[in-house]
Amino acid sequence: xxxxxxxxxxxxxxxxxxxxxxxxxxxxxxxxxxxxxxxxxxxxxxxxxxxxxxxxxxxxxxxxxxxxxxxxxxxxxxxxxxxxxxxxxxxxxxxxxxxxxxxxxxxxxxxxxxxxxxxxxxxxx
Amino acid sequence: xxxxxxxxxxxxxxxxxxxxxxxxxxxxxxxxxxxxxxxxxxxxxxxxxxxxxxxxxxxxxxxxxxxxxxxxxxxxxxxxxxxxxxxxxxxxxxxxxxxxxxxxxxxxxxxxxxxxxxxxxxxxxxxxxxxxxxxxxxxxxxxxxxxxxxxxxxxxxxxxxxxxxxxxxxxxxxxxxxxxxxxxxxxxxxxxxxx
Numbered sequence: 419x420x421x422x423x424x425x426x427x428x429x430x431x432x433x434x435x436x437x438x439x440x441x442x443x444x445x446x447x448x449x450x451x452x453x454x455x456x457x458x459x460x461x462x463x464x465x466x467x468x469x470x471x472x473x474x475x476x477x478x479x480x481x482x483x484x485x486x487x488x489x490x491x492x493x494x495x496x497x498x499x500x501x502x503x504x505x506x507x508x509x510x511x512x513x514x515x516x517x518x519x520x521x522x523x524x525x526x527x528x529x530x531x532x533x534x535x536x537x538x539x540x541x542x543x
Numbered sequence: 544x545x546x547x548x549x550x551x552x553x554x555x556x557x558x559x560x561x562x563x564x565x566x567x568x569x570x571x572x573x574x575x576x577x578x579x580x581x582x583x584x585x586x587x588x589x590x591x592x593x594x595x596x597x598x599x600x601x602x603x604x605x606x607x608x609x610x611x612x613x614x615x616x617x618x619x620x621x622x623x624x625x626x627x628x629x630x631x632x633x634x635x636x637x638x639x640x641x642x643x644x645x646x647x648x649x650x651x652x653x654x655x656x657x658x659x660x661x662x663x664x665x666x667x668x669x670x671x672x673x674x675x676x677x678x679x680x681x682x683x684x685x686x687x688x689x690x691x692x693x694x695x696x697x698x699x700x701x702x703x704x705x706x707x708x709x710x711x712x713x714x715x716x717x718x719x720x721x722x723x724x725x726x727x728x729x730x731x732x733x734x735x736x737x738x
Binding site: 438454455456457458459460486488490491493494495499500501517518519520521522523524527528529530532533535536537538539540541543 | 554555556557558559577583584585586587588609612614616617618619620622623624625626628642643645646648714718721722725726728729732733
């Protein structure tokens with residue numbers, strides 16, 4: 419979706435909807451795993467060679483994830499919908515090219531250590 | 544857990560806070576004021592799944608649309624990353640709110656005193672869902688000034704819910720709002736945290 423005419427909050431995108439699914443070869447769900455919008459991904463292992471069968475979008479994700487990045491960030495940087503990124507991340511996860519971390523869960527919201535870390539972090543901004 | 548692999552390198556855990564409020568209340572402004580980069584935008588593609596609740600019963604009306612969300616990131620040491628998500632403004636995207644609210648630390652509801660009623664749906668939503676929230680009255684120039692108690696009364700807020708003035712353009716002010724929310728959430732869900 420490069421070169422869109424300025425984003426709006428809501429768009430009908432029937433013609434444009436094709437590309438995200440071309441990138442994923444028609445898949446709408448990742449093969450494995452459930453990537454939240456803020457699941458974190460990090461590239462691991464040696465960079466894959468040209469015979470790894472990866473698409474340019476996979477390679478861009480690996481490049482971006484040299485530092486930990488969320489699904490939402492990857493989607494924003496690649497200008498692709500989050501659903502597409504989930505599928506591509508699933509491919510990379512299967513090949514053990516990325517490591518992933520699920521977000522803080524609702525049940526962990528009583529974790530005092532987390533609140534202290536967030537407060538300390540905000541105060542030092 | 545699918546992601547549990549013993550050899551995986553250490554990754555930070557992500558936490559999210561939602562920034563809600565009516566259109567033009569300053570959601571994206573606040574996200575930008577405290578985030579480490581300019582606000583980013585992500586899109587979720589929605590199909591019939593959500594549109595069904597819109598009473599669009601005819602088949603040809605079943606279309607696909609995207610919902611865009613502005614968000615920002617604050618890295619908190621090595622262990623946590625905080626994401627701030629501006630909630631999509633349209634009420635027909637409630638189901639997107641559900642996904643966003645799930646597992647969130649809490650929500651900031653930005654109120655604009657010129658259009659106070661705009662934040663009623665957000666207050667209702669987070670009250671019903673049991674998500675900790677605070678109300679931040681964004682002080683726009685030229686907007687009528689109210690005492691916080693008046694705003695509390697108008698929104699029928701429970702006395703336990705913090706309400707504060709803020710300037711969403713300012714980093715320090717927006718940061719104070721977030722600190723107020725984190726303390727409030729900790730009070731409700733964990734033991735009390737410092738002062």
